[in-house]
Amino acid sequence: MQILKLRKEDLKNAFEVLKELRTSLEFENFTDLLEVMQNEQDYTMFGLWDKGSIQTYAGVVVQTNLYWQKHLYIHELVTRENMRGNNYGQEMINFLEDYAKMNKCENVVLTSGEQRKDAHRFYKREGFNIPGYVFLKTV
DSSP states (O other), X not given: OEEEEOOGGXXXXXXXXXXXXXXXXXXXXXXXXXXXXXXXXXXXXXXXXETTEEEEEEEEEEEEETTXXXXXXXXXXXXXXXXXXXXXXXXXXXXXXXXXXXXXXXXXXXXXXXXXXXXXXXXXXTTOOOOOOOOOOOO
């Protein structure tokens, strides 16, 4: 098992895992958005490799705002459904916490869809709390 920063040649493998979380996302749209996110936000992708492929995908950004200060924002974190229960998610969280510390972040922040109850139990078990709500209005 190994966690590595992902490269362009890893995108198809990474997308197979990400698609389980972002079910409406198509590969072409993924690569287009990825280019913008990497250029504008320094979006970084990590993969936990085991059994010859990516089992857990994480997409993160180091950013600063007035309420979380300097923090690591986890945009995506997903483990292949058939590989859950192997501590891959926990390993990735531990890695990302170390990555946040290395980047002098004060917090690790993420949002999770209201319907993702299993994910919420996982995040709480990993020491995250729920300080508020995310509101969305499509315009």
